[in-house]
Amino acid sequence: MPGKVITITSGKGGVGKTTVTANLGMALAQRGQRVAVVDSDIGLRNLDVVMGLENRIVYDLVDVVEGVCRLRQALIRDRRVNELYLLPAAQTRDKTAVSPSDMVQVCEQLRREFDYALIDSPAGIEQGFQNAIAGADQVIIVTTPEVSAVRDADRIIGLIEAREKGPGSLIINRLKPEMVKRGDMLSTDDVVEILAIELLGIIPEDEAIVISTNRGTPIVLDGRGPSALALDNIARRLMGEDIPVYRPAREDGFFSRLARLVRGND
Amino acid sequence: MGNTVKIKGTRDGLLISMGGGDLGLMLAELRAQLSRSPAFFQGAKVALAVGSRPMTTLELQQVHDVLGEQGIAIWAVVSQSAVTRGAARELGLASASPPEESRSDLEAGQEPAVIVRRTLRSGQAVRYPGHIVVSGDVNPGAEIIAGGDVIVWGKLRGTVHAGAMGDDSAVVCALQLQPMQLRIGGHIARSPEGNKGKQGVRPEMARVQGEEIVAELWEP
Numbered sequence: 001m002p003g004k005v006i007t008i009t010s011g012k013g014g015v016g017k018t019t020v021t022a023n024l025g026m027a028l029a030q031r032g033q034r035v036a037v038v039d040s041d042i043g044l045r046n047l048d049v050v051m052g053l054e055n056r057i058v059y060d061l062v063d064v065v066e067g068v069c070r071l072r073q074a075l076i077r078d079r080r081v082n083e084l085y086l087l088p089a090a091q092t093r094d095k096t097a098v099s100p101s102d103m104v105q106v107c108e109q110l111r112r113e114f115d116y117a118l119i120d121s122p123a124g125i126e127q128g129f130q131n132a133i134a135g136a137d138q139v140i141i142v143t144t145p146e147v148s149a150v151r152d153a154d155r156i157i158g159l160i161e162a163r164e165k166g167p168g169s170l171i172i173n174r175l176k177p178e179m180v181k182r183g184d185m186l187s188t189d190d191v192v193e194i195l196a197i198e199l200l201g202i203i204p205e206d207e208a209i210v211i212s213t214n215r216g217t218p219i220v221l222d223g224r225g226p227s228a229l230a231l232d233n234i235a236r237r238l239m240g241e242d243i244p245v246y247r248p249a250r251e252d253g254f255f256s257r258l259a260r261l262v263r264g265n266d
Numbered sequence: 267m268g269n270t271v272k273i274k275g276t277r278d279g280l281l282i283s284m285g286g287g288d289l290g291l292m293l294a295e296l297r298a299q300l301s302r303s304p305a306f307f308q309g310a311k312v313a314l315a316v317g318s319r320p321m322t323t324l325e326l327q328q329v330h331d332v333l334g335e336q337g338i339a340i341w342a343v344v345s346q347s348a349v350t351r352g353a354a355r356e357l358g359l360a361s362a363s364p365p366e367e368s369r370s371d372l373e374a375g376q377e378p379a380v381i382v383r384r385t386l387r388s389g390q391a392v393r394y395p396g397h398i399v400v401s402g403d404v405n406p407g408a409e410i411i412a413g414g415d416v417i418v419w420g421k422l423r424g425t426v427h428a429g430a431m432g433d434d435s436a437v438v439c440a441l442q443l444q445p446m447q448l449r450i451g452g453h454i455a456r457s458p459e460g461n462k463g464k465q466g467v468r469p470e471m472a473r474v475q476g477e478e479i480v481a482e483l484w485e486p
Binding site for chain 2: 152154157158159194196
């Protein structure tokens with residue numbers, strides 16, 4: 001059965017696309033899937049660093065596209081987990097080196113070889129993004145619970161829908177339940193109300209992620225902690241399991257309820 | 267004066283459609299129509315339809331220049347005439363034959379209103395010379411620009427301009443009126459500060475009263 005190509009994108013930079021791609025890929029591989037994670041951010045590659053595989057890069061995506069090497073030669077096998085491979089981006093080129101139709105062809109090959117090919121998209125809406133979604137069967141949109149990230153995610157969803165790659169599913173990253181309860185951060189409901197697409201999962205803010213990305217050891221390798229659990233749950237949902245998403249809500253403290261009663265609109 | 271220059275809204279942006287007859291008269295009519303409502307065309311994607319009229323590159327360039335006076339650039343020319351399409355390509359424009367007369371496009375210029383049956387997302391814009399009705403939300407970052415009224419059966423949180431061709435009597439109605447920026451005709455307003463809470467949001471209508479834009483309860 002042919003594999004699925006899933007592009008992970010966001011619009012806004014720095015919301016966690018690369019971290020999600022690395023961890024989701026690893027979590028799927030840990031659950032027995034044959035997975036390739038692909039870095040399409042040509043010129044600003046990061047997936048190799050987050051995976052801890054940067055010093056094993058010989059060939060990259062641009063080499064494959066230009067016919068300098070075969071796909072197999074460019075894929076780097078991650079020795080920590082069975083059946084997990086990385087196709088790195090080029091660092092010394094830029095987005096013009098690859099076209100959407102090149103990506104469609106590469107994705108065709110990936111579909112034949114893997115159960116899942118996760119494409120890490122660059123930030124933005126220009127050629128890098130267009131390349132990243134060109135061969136996608138499905139798109140995951142990552143956002144943080146911040147107004148500007150949600151604004152950009154909305155734009156991206158609109159573009160994806162216009163290209164008939166929609167509707168996409170959503171991951172809310174770096175959520176801080178305490179801040180949501182205090183009313184200092186957008187809640188899950190606030191975000192989903194604007195973006196109006198299926199919620200694939202919520203990843204809480206977790207210091208351990210910063211450490212893991214710097215070290216090049218994706219957090220799901222360790223397997224413990226709230227964010228590792230959340231990422232694993234997302235992998236299971238992708239594989240078809242029905243796991244409800246826990247949504248921390250704005251908690252009604254006694255005083256806010258009293259205040260509303262006094263104002264007369266409860 | 268013959269109304270042989272028509273401005274229509276289509277799915278792909280605006281279409282300026284010119285009929286047959288003397289080119290000089292046509293250009294004068296075009297110039298007159300455009301100068302009546304310059305703001306409406308700001309940043310719009312505009313195509314030119316000339317029917318079966320054969321045009322040379324020089325003539326197309328003249329049209330291009332008249333449009334250029336208002337800061338409008340056309341991106342495509344639609345015509346049954348192969349001569350015209352060739353001239354368009356020489357000027358670096360896209361060219362196309364008119365599609366089979368589909369009812370929706372034919373009526374587009376004559377219908378007084380267009381209905382958009384989906385939520386508009388950030389970065390999407392709908393532009394129409396008549397009224398615009400949205401059955402869905404208008405998210406922040408989305409734009410609605412109408413020659414007539416704007417009615418949103420949902421949350422209006424984006425940017426809206428009603429009466430964009432110079433009509434101060436146009437209105438903006440929404441189930442939840444929380445626009446980033448609201449314009450009617452030549453007037454501009456934004457939501458009052460501190461109105462970010464969700465309590466007590468009711469359907470409202472915004473209109474020009476005197477020199478200001480006011481919002482009042484809308485009872486449709």
